[in-house]
Amino acid sequence: MTEEGQAPGWEAIDGALERLYGAQEPKHYGTLIPYAMGGSDPLDGISAYQAEEPVPHWHFVTYGFSELYQKESGDPEESGYGFELTFRLVRTQEEEEPPAWALNLLQNMGRYVFSSGNVFRAGDYMDANGPICLDSDTRLTALAFVRDPELPGIDTPNGRVEFLQMTGITQDELAAMQAWNTFGVLDAGAAHIPSYLTDLERHSLMEDKAVSDAVQDGLEREGSSTGFLFVDQLGWTPGKKGWLRKTAPVLTIGAKQADIIGKLLLGRIPKGRELTLAGAGHSVVFKRGEQALHMEDSQEVTIVLDDRSAREMAQNLVPQARRFDAPFKDGLTVEIVKTEITDQDGSVIRTIG
Numbered sequence: 332m333t334e335e336g337q338a339p340g341w342e343a344i345d346g347a348l349e350r351l352y353g354a355q356e357p358k359h360y361g362t363l364i365p366y367a368m369g370g371s372d373p374l375d376g377i378s379a380y381q382a383e384e385p386v387p388h389w390h391f392v393t394y395g396f397s398e399l400y401q402k403e404s405g406d407p408e409e410s411g412y413g414f415e416l417t418f419r420l421v422r423t424q425e426e427e428e429p430p431a432w433a434l435n436l437l438q439n440m441g442r443y444v445f446s447s448g449n450v451f452r453a454g455d456y457m458d459a460n461g462p463i464c465l466d467s468d469t470r471l472t473a474l475a476f477v478r479d480p481e482l483p484g485i486d487t488p489n490g491r492v493e494f495l496q497m498t499g500i501t502q503d504e505l506a507a508m509q510a511w512n513t514f515g516v517l518d519a520g521a522a523h524i525p526s527y528l529t530d531l532e533r534h535s536l537m538e539d540k541a542v543s544d545a546v547q548d549g550l551e552r553e554g555s556s557t558g559f560l561f562v563d564q565l566g567w568t569p570g571k572k573g574w575l576r577k578t579a580p581v582l583t584i585g586a587k588q589a590d591i592i593g594k595l596l597l598g599r600i601p602k603g604r605e606l607t608l609a610g611a612g613h614s615v616v617f618k619r620g621e622q623a624l625h626m627e628d629s630q631e632v633t634i635v636l637d638d639r640s641a642r643e644m645a646q647n648l649v650p651q652a653r654r655f656d657a658p659f660k661d662g663l664t665v666e667i668v669k670t671e672i673t674d675q676d677g678s679v680i681r682t683i684g
Contacts, residue, residue, distance in 0.1 A: 340399040340410055341375075343487035347494075348392060351481055352380050357392075360434055366445065373441035375399060379429040381422065385525040389429045391418040392482075393437055396444065398489040410490035412450045416440055417479045417496045421530040432464045440497070451476045451495055454513045454556075456505055460672055461680070463499045469531040471499030475513050480526050499529040503537045507546045510594040512556035519545035555598030558606060562588050564668060565610025567632050570661075579662030580625065582615065582634075584608075586650045586684025587670035593648030600641040617641075623659045634663075652684040 348357070357378040364370030374395035382390045397410040404411060420433055444450060451457075455476045462469050474497045478484075482494035498517075500508070507516045517527065520536035536542045564585025571578045584592060592608065596617060599606045606617040613632065620635035627633070636644065640658045647655045647665065657663040669684035 338399050339488040340397050341394055343485055347482060347485050355380060358429055372438045373445045374438055377434055377437055387422045388528055389420045389422050397492045402489045408490055410487050410492050414493045414495045417494050419526055419528045421528055436463060453478045456508050456513055458505060464531055467531060470501045472502055473500045473505040475500050477527055496527055498527040501535040503535050506591050509557045509591050510555050510598050511546055511550045515549045516546055550598055554602035555595050557595055560608055562608045562610050565608055565613050567613045579664045581664045581666055583666045583668060585670040586652055586667050589648045589667045590650050593645035596641050596645045600636050601638050625663055650683055
């Protein structure tokens, strides 16, 4: 670490952990070459504590999303990105060192935030497009973010820092969170994931009937809290009008996200809420209205749905390559195309649709 007084943000995090773990010396993994000087790891360090309750586990805490040294950002209220990440991973009694994949996962979160500028907040989720532990057969292929249950936010000389805990989730849990909300799903399954622990060997919460029933009840009662969804495969081809023939515009969606888009339409349009799909070059906004129609300009496409057309479109949005005509007076064709899932080397490991 640095000399006394030279890292007030770091010292504030250490103080919060000392209040929780006392004199326990964590396993600490620092970065030799700073990211700003060409190093490969964006985080300055990661500490791993041995916790025993509710079951033995590693409690990882990052150093680097917040301002550890001098104040550099112009926001006096928040330190850096305003958070540090934590991660609780089930530990066997024989384990003396935390697994390297968990450290790599946290550094990958740093690469994502530093490169994109996107920050995490409690209630967020992220699809990892594969096992969170590479080369394992775990069903945990996504992450949800909540406030760490034992580390409240702290005020540092550089601003406020919240501790956000990542927890591994399955694909159907991710879909349930998108269709309803993150906290509702996690609360419904709290008995299976105390303290939001990540256990690579656990089954899906949605296999518990009480949890799946709670999710369905919540969705029907409250609708979906997801109003914005980034869509990897999203396209819009304007229609053409001619003397003898006209063609309807075409909305293109990838098979991987077709099903959840359908669920979101059912969870938002009947409740009078908008849904925005954002792609690399297109933005499509769904709104509720008296009749189905679409409008487009240079910035975005607006699709207005009544309850009947929302239900009909949702029923047709399935993870299968196909085309169908939506119930629009002026015509709209929806094309669902295959999605290819690739590994870190770009090799296709799975095709959907």
